Amino acid sequence: MPKRTMQVEAIDHGTVVDHIPSAVTLRVAELIAEDGDQVFIGVNLKSKKVGNKGVVKIASRELRPATLSRLALLAPHATMCIIRDYQVVAKDPIPVPDSFTDIALCPNANCVTNHERWPTQFDVLSQRPLQVRCLHCERDFPASELAIR
Numbered sequence: 001m002p003k004r005t006m007q008v009e010a011i012d013h014g015t016v017v018d019h020i021p022s023a024v025t026l027r028v029a030e031l032i033a034e035d036g037d038q039v040f041i042g043v044n045l046k047s048k049k050v051g052n053k054g055v056v057k058i059a060s061r062e063l064r065p066a067t068l069s070r071l072a073l074l075a076p077h078a079t080m081c082i083i084r085d086y087q088v089v090a091k092d093p094i095p096v097p098d099s100f101t102d103i104a105l106c107p108n109a110n111c112v113t114n115h116e117r118w119p120t121q122f123d124v125l126s127q128r129p130l131q132v133r134c135l136h137c138e139r140d141f142p143a144s145e146l147a148i149r
Contacts, residue, residue, distance in 0.1 A: 009040055009057075010086060011038075011040070011057050011059045011060075011083055011086075012059075012083070012085060012086050013059065013060050013083060013084055013085070014057060014058050014059040014060050014061055014062070014083050015032075015057070015058045015061065015062050015063050015080060015081070015082060015083070016055065016056070016057045016058075016080070016081040016083060017032065017055070017056045017057075017063075017071065017075070017078050017079070017080050017094070018053070018055050018078065018079045018080075018081065019047065019049060019050055019053050019075075019077065019078045019079050020053060020054035020055065020056065020075045020078045021050075021053070021054065021075060022043055022044050022052045022053060022054050024054070024074050024075055025041065025042075025043045025054025025055075025056065026041070026043070026054075027074055028054065028056050028071065028074055028075055028078075029041050029056045031067070031070055031071060031074065031148065032056065032058060032063060032067055032071060033056075033058065034061075037058050037059070037060075037061060038058075038059035038060065039056065039057065039058055039059075040055075040056070040057040040059075041054070041055070041056055041057075042054060042055040042056075062082055063080070066103070068080075068094060068095055069097055069100055069103055070103050070104075070148050071094055072094050072095065072096045072097065072100075072130075073100065073103070073104055073130070073143050073146055073148055074148065075094060076094060076096050076127065076130040076143065077093070077094075077128070078093070078094045079091060079092065079093055079094065080092055080093075080094055096124060096127055096130065097124070098123065098124055099121055099122060099123045099124060099135075100120075100121070100122045100124075100132065101119060101120070101121045102119035102120055102121070102149070103120075103148060103149055104120060104122065104146035104147060104148050104149060105120065105146065105147040105149065106120055106122075106134045106136065106137060106139075106141075106146075107141055107145045107146060107147070108134065108137045108139050108141075110137065111134060111136055111137040111139075112136050112137070113134075113136050113137075118136060120134065120135075120136070121134070121135040121136070122134055122135065122141075122146070123135060125140060129142060129143075130142065130143035130144075131143070132146070
């Protein structure tokens, strides 16, 4: 039986976001990391599930719900693990809410939210692929087209 080796260092407490598309791994790290966080990043790691993947580990902290909503726009099919005393105590998919409020810009240049102070709101139409509809201009977009605030 082949020996398993860790490609990214273990943490004693914190959050691990796994199965991130490699192309957005650094954006995910920038999004979830806060000042003073110890962050471990792995890019283009081999994965049987998705081919190449990214992993971001945040030591000593669990992610807030608002951060998870933003993360769902970037990597909706990633998984999140909560680590305590070097043990995985929870492993779940990134929760995708039914709607996203004021966390992304509408790609439609004519949308009222791009010209006046209105909070954006997008309703989720489908999860695979993640597709959303702007509440204000009623246009549909793939989540990958949204710019996160």
